[in-house]
Amino acid sequence: GAVVSQHPSRVICKSGTSVKIECRSLDFQATTMFWYRQFPKQSLMLMATSNEGSKATYEQGVEKDKFLINHASLTLSTLTVTSAHPEDSSFYICSAFPRGVYGYTFGSGTRLTVV
Amino acid sequence: AQSVTQLDSHVSVSEGTPVLLRCNYSSSYSPSLFWYVQHPNKGLQLLLKYTSAATLVKGINGFEAEFKKSETSFHLTKPSAHMSDAAEYFCVVSEEGGSEKLVFGKGTKLTVNP
Numbered sequence: 001g002a003v004v005s006q007h008p009s010r011v012i013c014k015s016g017t018s019v020k021i022e023c024r025s026l027d028f029q030a031t032t033m034f035w036y037r038q039f040p041k042q043s044l045m046l047m048a049t050s051n052e053g054s055k056a057t058y059e060q061g062v063e064k065d066k067f068l069i070n071h072a073s074l075t076l077s078t079l080t081v082t083s084a085h086p087e088d089s090s091f092y093i094c095s096a097f098p099r100g101v102y103g104y105t106f107g108s109g110t111r112l113t114v115v
Numbered sequence: 116a117q118s119v120t121q122l123d124s125h126v127s128v129s130e131g132t133p134v135l136l137r138c139n140y141s142s143s144y145s146p147s148l149f150w151y152v153q154h155p156n157k158g159l160q161l162l163l164k165y166t167s168a169a170t171l172v173k174g175i176n177g178f179e180a181e182f183k184k185s186e187t188s189f190h191l192t193k194p195s196a197h198m199s200d201a202a203e204y205f206c207v208v209s210e211e212g213g214s215e216k217l218v219f220g221k222g223t224k225l226t227v228n229p
Contacts, residue, residue: 006158034217043205043219044159093158095217104149104217108158 002028002098006107013084013114021079021110023094029074030096034104035067038091047092050077084114117142117208121220129228134193136223138180138206141187148189149207149217150180159205165189176200201227 003026013019023033031052036044048069049057056069066088068080081088095106122137140146147166151159163174170182180191189206206220 004158043221045219046217095159104161106151106159 002105004030004094004096004105004107006094006110008110009108010111011113013112015085015114016083018080018082019084019112021081021092021094021112023077023079023096023107025075025096025098025105028096028098030077030098031074032097033071033077034095035069035077035079036093036095038093038109044093047079050079050094052077081112084112086114088112089114117146117218119206119208119218119220121204121206121223123223124221125224125226127226127228128196130198131195134191134196134200134225136191136204136206136225138189138191138220139187140189140206140208142208147209148180148182149209150174150178150189150191151205151207153203153205153222155202162191162204196225196227198227198229201225 005024005026007022011019033050035047037047038044046059047062050069050071052071052074058064066082071077091109091111093106093109095104097104118141120139128134145167149164150162152162153159162178163172165172165182173179178193180189182189203222203224205222207217209217
């Protein structure tokens, strides 16, 4: 139980285009989901907290207009990287915290490459 | 504010020998502490979690960690390394309750040599 499904696992896009990443909780409801970014050989950094039915909370230094987050239902949060540039190339991971379950659950991640 | 320091960026062991991955934390409150493992281009998998119950926590795949408040440490150990243990390991802290945001250590890459 407590599975988080993240799609796509890998995406290559052209500079200037937008990319949407989906994060779904498959067998539980997630009022809150978290989006992380991982640069090569570095740790994960929290980008934003996604709240169902309300605006996301962004960490300091994260451009909210560039990384659009939508959490329209209790099982789906999306991260859209708008007008992507090569420096946005990274590994993005979402997570949720199922109540009563052992620890946070993470998606499998999305490798974004902007060319 | 919480912080996590993983003392080794890279650890190399031989198959069958013990594994020790070191982690020190700083937290203003009673922390929840986690160890996660990440295989290349994969998501994170929870190995174990400490939440103020038993100080010695047993996890999956033979891993365990001991919470030592006096040393503010939460080191991860395994008696005998397998080749499949080669991965990146993250020590993570959150505030009491576990519902707040997580703070990740920088990770320790474990290499297992045949």
